[in-house]
Amino acid sequence: MALHLEHVTKKFGDFTAVDDLSLSVGDGTMYGFLGANGAGKTTTFRMILGLLNATDGRITWNTDPINYKTSPEIGYLPEERGLYPKMKVDEQLIFLGQLRGMNKSDAKAALQKWLDRMEIPHYANKKVEELSKGNQQKIQVIASLLHNPKLLILDEPFSGLDPVNVELLKEAILEFRNNGATIVFSSHRMDHVEELCEELSIIHHGRQIVSGTLREVKQSFGKQNVRINSDNDLSKLDSISGVTSVSRSIEGAVYQVESEHIANTLLIAALESGPIRHFAIEEPSLQDIFIEKVGKAHA
């Protein structure tokens, strides 16, 4: 059981939306799909779902292309809310569950379970348009999980949720993963990706500019952060060769360095200007990597 994309390219006329994208996601794996707005994420998802055909390359789920026969195995959460505004929550979820191959009574039981779990059982009889954005998002999430899919495509699942609900949703998604589901999700929130995903890709203008496990991505980035907290003036450290960028805070500064031995040079230089309170060599965050890679590609 796995999702494979092999050299997938999608062109709209002269415009290349996705360029030679390859990735594979195994069972019980969560795959993070990152990219700036307009990078080609939604197009990729639409190709995975079979809504669009790839211009080139192959997409398979368990060795077969995805089609309407496999749709009961797939859960999809579109980026913007995709619900009937005027339909009641329970009717709507039963309808969508039925479309994914459930029978009515199973759908009813499942929706009750999920509404309880998401702590919104009292909304079953309300129209979707009467709910707040966050609660609509919860209904949307339930709609994608209701039929117990094996492959979950989540486009920005956390948008509009408060921290408490983000935790609720994370738990639910992790449970699916632990039960062996294959999950692909996109997000702008790097901390969520870092916390949840074993593997990830960053795409920019349709091209995959970073991919691999979280570990690999961080190691191959090569740069590290050195955090120094001090009450003295550290400005002379900025010009040490090997420092690629500096971000200053009230407490001190974080230096991005090209290799680990520059950290020593920084420590010595910092001690020369006086005592320091904190010194640490930190891994780059996904945020740093994203900004660096995508920012560079922009330029």
Place this chain on the structure above:
Amino acid sequence: MREFMIIFKQAFVTKGKTKSFILTTAIMIAAVFLFANMISIIDSVKEMTGGIEDELYVVDESGELSDSLKEKLDATNSGIVVKTTNESEKALTEKVSSEEINSFLIIGLDTENTIQANYTSLSALDFGRSAMIMEALQSIQSELKAEQLSLSAEQLQTLFSPIHFEQHSVSTTTKSEEELSEARGLVYILVFLIYFTVIFYSNMIATEVATEKSSRVMEILISSISPVKHMFAKVLGIGSLGLVQMMLLGIAGFIAVKTSASNMVEGVTSFFGFSNLSISTIVFAVIFFLLGYFLYATVAALLGSLVSRTEDVQQAIMPIMILVILAFMIAMPGLTNPELVFLKYASYVPFFAPLVMFLRVGMLDLPLWEPLLSIAIMLVTISILGVFGARVYRGGVLMYGPSRSLKDIKKAIQLGKE
């Protein structure tokens, strides 16, 4: 097939349950009952209020006309009550303008014994009433003149005896004027009904599709069911709802006419041709409604799939609304003369046929091949539009952004292929 039924049911049930649908149907049924009982309602209102006497104040300058006027008006059941008065014209005019009385008449004879009448009422619009008074005065005048010429009553009658005028027609399709007026009412009502339901349901389809698209529920739907199946399930679901609504109205109309308390109903039903309720007309009405609906609904779904916001739906479906209205305008003159030449041609044009061919088939004795040919033309058009619509729809539902109509159709087909 399973998914098809789910979408079909969803379209049928959720739309059927909406307040607007229930309310519209209820109002239409109420209107049917109200219409069927109109006369008894008017009667009972008259009884309750005691009725208002239709008074006509008459200033008779000759002194000999008012009595015969009273007689004539009574004889024709006009309901006008003559009251003689001697008030001045000025005083009476004031009374009319203050709406104390509704009209007055000053009559006199000139030197040649010709009646001079002067009728004053608040508005110049009650033609019927002034015509009745004029007619009464005219016949008084004839009598006066006859007397003057010493003609006997018999001689007078011969003078005014009517001619014999009989109309024959050689066209095989024509119905007699009698048959025509019998068919006219039913056809009139059904043409209206087809017109309104086609507009109503095409609108509903386009709005539904645009709503699903703008709320992005479409992406979930078409990842479970192919856009083509989805489109046809939707069109069929809402079409069935339309058929149910028409049947409800039909049953309501039947019950209303049968149970109507007024003894005037017979007059109404025969006037509208219900007494000879023609089964074939009803069957053709259902057939042409369905064909018209599918024809327009397929295009409506296609156009609805091109817009991303429900606000743009009306603009997008404008072309087909114009077509329906055009069809209606072509059909209208046919109600008085169904043999007009352009109707014959229009009844084979797919977008006009549902109204125009139905009108002709209902009002004329057409050979069966004519409606069958028209039905065949429509079926072919519907299939072509269905295939074309499905191709546009497949891409259209994935397109977002401002719509520029015709260009978008090309773009949508392109996207659908991809």
